Amino acid sequence: MSDPLVRAVNVTKSFHHQEVLKGIDLEVDTGQVVCLLGPSGSGKTTFLRCVNQLEGIDGGRIWVDGDLIGYAERNGKLYRLKDKEIAAQRREIGMVFQRFNLFPHMTALDNIAEAPVQVKGESRAAARQRAHELLDRVGLGDRGAAYPAQLSGGQQQRVAIARALAMQPKLMLFDEPTSALDPELVGEVLAVIKELAGEGMTMIVVTHEMAFAREVADTVVFMDGGVVVEAGPPSQVIGDPQHQRTKTFLTRLRSEQHNT
Amino acid sequence: MSSANVEPRDAEPRTGLSPRQRSQRSRAIQYAILVVIVLVAAFTANWGQIATVFFKPSLIKSAFESGLPTAFLKTIEYTIGAFVIGLLGGTLLALMRLSSVGPYRWLATIYIEFFRGLPAIVVFVAFSLLPLAFANLVIPFDPYGTVWSALGIVSAAYMAEVIRAGIQAVPKGQLEAARSLGMPLGLATRKIVLPQAFRIVLPPLANDLILLVKDSSLVFIIGTSAGDFELTGFGRDLANTESNLTPLVTAGFCYLIITLPLGLLVRRLEAKAARAR
Numbered sequence: 001m002s003d004p005l006v007r008a009v010n011v012t013k014s015f016h017h018q019e020v021l022k023g024i025d026l027e028v029d030t031g032q033v034v035c036l037l038g039p040s041g042s043g044k045t046t047f048l049r050c051v052n053q054l055e056g057i058d059g060g061r062i063w064v065d066g067d068l069i070g071y072a073e074r075n076g077k078l079y080r081l082k083d084k085e086i087a088a089q090r091r092e093i094g095m096v097f098q099r100f101n102l103f104p105h106m107t108a109l110d111n112i113a114e115a116p117v118q119v120k121g122e123s124r125a126a127a128r129q130r131a132h133e134l135l136d137r138v139g140l141g142d143r144g145a146a147y148p149a150q151l152s153g154g155q156q157q158r159v160a161i162a163r164a165l166a167m168q169p170k171l172m173l174f175d176e177p178t179s180a181l182d183p184e185l186v187g188e189v190l191a192v193i194k195e196l197a198g199e200g201m202t203m204i205v206v207t208h209e210m211a212f213a214r215e216v217a218d219t220v221v222f223m224d225g226g227v228v229v230e231a232g233p234p235s236q237v238i239g240d241p242q243h244q245r246t247k248t249f250l251t252r253l254r255s256e257q258h259n260t
Numbered sequence: 261m262s263s264a265n266v267e268p269r270d271a272e273p274r275t276g277l278s279p280r281q282r283s284q285r286s287r288a289i290q291y292a293i294l295v296v297i298v299l300v301a302a303f304t305a306n307w308g309q310i311a312t313v314f315f316k317p318s319l320i321k322s323a324f325e326s327g328l329p330t331a332f333l334k335t336i337e338y339t340i341g342a343f344v345i346g347l348l349g350g351t352l353l354a355l356m357r358l359s360s361v362g363p364y365r366w367l368a369t370i371y372i373e374f375f376r377g378l379p380a381i382v383v384f385v386a387f388s389l390l391p392l393a394f395a396n397l398v399i400p401f402d403p404y405g406t407v408w409s410a411l412g413i414v415s416a417a418y419m420a421e422v423i424r425a426g427i428q429a430v431p432k433g434q435l436e437a438a439r440s441l442g443m444p445l446g447l448a449t450r451k452i453v454l455p456q457a458f459r460i461v462l463p464p465l466a467n468d469l470i471l472l473v474k475d476s477s478l479v480f481i482i483g484t485s486a487g488d489f490e491l492t493g494f495g496r497d498l499a500n501t502e503s504n505l506t507p508l509v510t511a512g513f514c515y516l517i518i519t520l521p522l523g524l525l526v527r528r529l530e531a532k533a534a535r536a537r
Contacts, residue, residue: 054436084444091442101437105455115441118451160437167441 003066005030005171005202006051011060013046020046022226023060028171028204028219033197035213035234036206038223039249044206047223048173051204052095053086064093065170091119094164098176100156102148102163108135109144112163119167127166134162138192154185158192165196172196174205210253214238222246312504319506323498328507330487331494332514338407338476338490339518343469345412350419355449357424368420375417383414384481403488407479415472422464426457466526470519491515 006028013021020043028034036044049055051062053070062069069089071078081089102111112131116122122130135141138158148156157177164172174193178186190212197203197216207213213220213234220237222229224245230237241247277285356368375383387410390397399405430453438448458465477492489497495511 052440054440087439087442087444090440093440095437095440097433097437099433101431101433103434103437103452103456105459114451115438115443118447119442163441 004028005032005065006204007063008047008051009061011047011050011062012058013043013050013055014058020226021050021057024223024226024228026221026228026231028202030170030202031200032218033203033205033216034219034221035217036204036221036223037208037210037213037237037249038229042223043226044223045175048095048175048204048206051171052090052093052173054095064089087119091167092170094167094169094172096157096160096164096172096174096177098179100148100153100160100180102156102160104148106147107144108140108146108148108151108159111148111159112166115163116166131162131166134165135159137165138162139188152185153181154188157181157189161189161192161196170202172201172203174203174207176206176208178207178209208253208257210238210250210257222249224249314505314509316504316506319498319502319504320510323495323507323510326498327489327494328491328510328514331489331491331511332517334488335473335476335490335514336518337404338411338479339469339473341404341408342411342415342476343472345408346415346419346468346472347465349412349416350423351454353416353420354423354427357420358427372417372420375414376421378414380411380414380475381478381481384410384478388482403482403485406482407476410479410482411472411475414475415468418471419465419468422461422468423457426461427453429460430456462529463526466522466529470522473515473518473522 004027006026008024008026011021011024012019022043024043024047026034026047036048038044046055050057051064051069056070061071067089070081070086072081072085073079102108103114106114109128109131112134113124113127116127116130117124132141132144135144138161140155140158140162143151143155143159148159151159161177177193178189181189186209190209193203193205194212194216205213205217217234219231220234221231222237222241222243222245229243229245230241237246238250241250353368353372356364357372359365359368387406390399399409401408434452434456435448438452439445443451476490479490480493480496486497491511491514492508495508498507499505
């Protein structure tokens, strides 16, 4: 395989003088699923948001599919991209949020069809047709006319996945996609993500679902305190962690998930 | 259980009434006072005088015949035009206030503070002086252009603050979701943020509209001619010639004909928006 789809080199980011990312290096090959694990405040969500430029980075570089994210490099100097250019880069990257963030004033169908119409210039009819197919794919073919408030959390998150897929992204980012869900709704969302992984979609998933990470991830990355502590196949990082911090975190997570 | 627990703890044994009985009694006293006031007013008022000065049937009739319907229509026309200008201007000002570009923010803030702080009547006087100051100035659609811009300029300042609050009430995740789908900032604002912001501020915006209906009565200051009178101007004019307040009172009631259905409409829209949330 050639170049990785995502390449992050020495990414740093601070909020109000507090360094949240202290030099992250990460590579994701096309078709790979990478799960980011780590305690809250470890920087995994911030890193994900940096890939999509919802946060700007202070240092380092991120490339997605060979494009430098957020900047243009000319004569060895970096220039910040304009809003339109940033928007164009984001088109290739789908994002699913912890709190779904569906547009409450639109039906499920229009939530999915809106961006292809407005951003890609597809006809409303064609976009709706594809939105229907996508809803079918996430098992909600009959709920297209429903407004987000009329859907359960699990259904909303599945619509949100369909909405991201409608832009036909090369890369999907999931930011704790099941953390805001009632326990009995987690399964239906994970099933959709698993299916997507099976179809060869490249994904970075921030999650606390260990069983999911073990089953689906090609690489598990454990982050803590703004650095990558260890990375490798799930059998290694989850099954046989080398670092004390990883061990402590996994033990605590196991006991919590046991209790709920 | 609660009342049984509360009573022994109540240190003052003054009434022996439960809190609920007490509140019922205080409400009964309030009603009684209200009834007394109404009765006193009804018996002391000089009804004959009130009827001839405020509600003289012949003058009500002549008001309708001498152009009240036209004035009614003018009031509506002045209001709608001013509302459109206020809404467009207010939205623009709100976006400027939230802009990351400093000068936009400053300009908008100055405009809003200036026109919100100034009595509308002063703005109208200034407007009426414009033709004197600039002899060649022609405001199109006379007299509508003048009335619309005078009312709209003031109204935009008020609406800008309402709309800004609405935009800020839309969760940040909405803009992030729109941007993550590749929408540029302008498109995301237009398609995702503003529609939600307007739903949120519908009640206060409707309040501004109702205020505008009434503020349109100030346009007489600009010096509209008799044919362009709105309700108050018309009523005042006729009241002066007849030396009787009936035309003004009649015109006054016409405002209710406009504002009451507006209030009803807003409540419906609110209910509809609540369902879609």
